[in-house]
């Protein structure tokens with residue numbers, strides 16, 4: 001029998017469900033070195049927490065996160081909380097010697113991120129930051145093709161992360177729309193994913209020019225107990241101020257000479273969770289769209305003359321990263337699968353004492369770029385990192 005590894009999860013909403021599913025599925029589809037045990041689910045409201053725990057098969061519940069962290073039988077702390085709560089929980093978890101699986105964005109600022117990284121390093125725990133999109137087979141394939149030199153030297157990165165869940169002005173002022181809980185709007189929530197992908201696929205960003213926009217300045221106060229996965233309910237007619245941006249655009253320079261653009265918004269009417277990137281190189285190009293996440297488009301200069309054009313690779317074959325563990329070729333996978341891949345790689349990293357990426361060091365670099373973006377939007381000037 002495989003050894004067991006005990007998980008304690010803090011947070012039980014959207015990401016709590018996505019992570020729970022991943023812990024459960026990982027050993028069923030992959031030969032994980034250990035079997036994750038869904039040991040304790042932690043949250044503030046006992047009634048909804050118990051319901052969550054029962055649905056997902058968590059053995060126990062706990063309403064005090066510090067008590068959870070101090071339990072000697074817990075090996076991994078899974079932080080599935082909003083970003084304003086990551087710092088405190090991660091520091092305590094690392095000091096207690098627990099490995100950390102942390103939802104993005106890493107923290108509220110780079111000072112917190114640097115300390116989170118330092119404390120994890122000092123305590124020798126694994127620290128994984130869940131930028132899950134790296135682990136879709138098509139994105140992992142893009143990385144492999146870039147490393148193999150398929151598109152040559154990269155000139156351009158063009159990325160847009162578009163959602164529309166707050167276009168309606170009556171959508172309430174949920175925690176994502178307040179600076180004290182979210183730090184920023186799409187710059188933090190969406191561009192964190194986009195910058196992670198850019199760092200992963202193109203390289204480090206060295207300068208940022210940015211602008212932000214706020215289209216709706218006041219919204220009805222939210223009933224936070226009724227806030228769900230990108231949905232919300234208001235308490236009544238009382239209005240509150242939106243203190244984060246609604247859209248964030250960045251232009252960047254990469255260390256390797258490439259240039260790039262990012263567009264992140266929650267006001268792209270009709271776009272639900274569309275994350276697209278285009279990478280143009282000296283020998284070819286790659287294009288990805290999360291809403292068609294099993295596909296990767298590839299253009300190669302090396303194709304026969306007269307037959308050039310973008311071709312669509314369906315990244316579902318057993319030779320594609322992660323794909324062979326699921327279904328036969330052509331039997332597509334979805335949003336939740338990348339979370340499973342992250343759990344599998346995390347368990348491997350713990351077992352073999354190897355690095356797992358992205359980690360808090362990568363998270364710190366991402367936060368530094370995002371902060372530079374906010375500074376640039378405020379000053380109107382380019383910010384160098």
Ligand code: SOE
Pocket residue numbers: 104163189190193230273
């Ligand atoms: C909300 O904008 C959100 O849930 C992000 O926070 C996630 O990271 C992303 O995967 C989907 O959209």
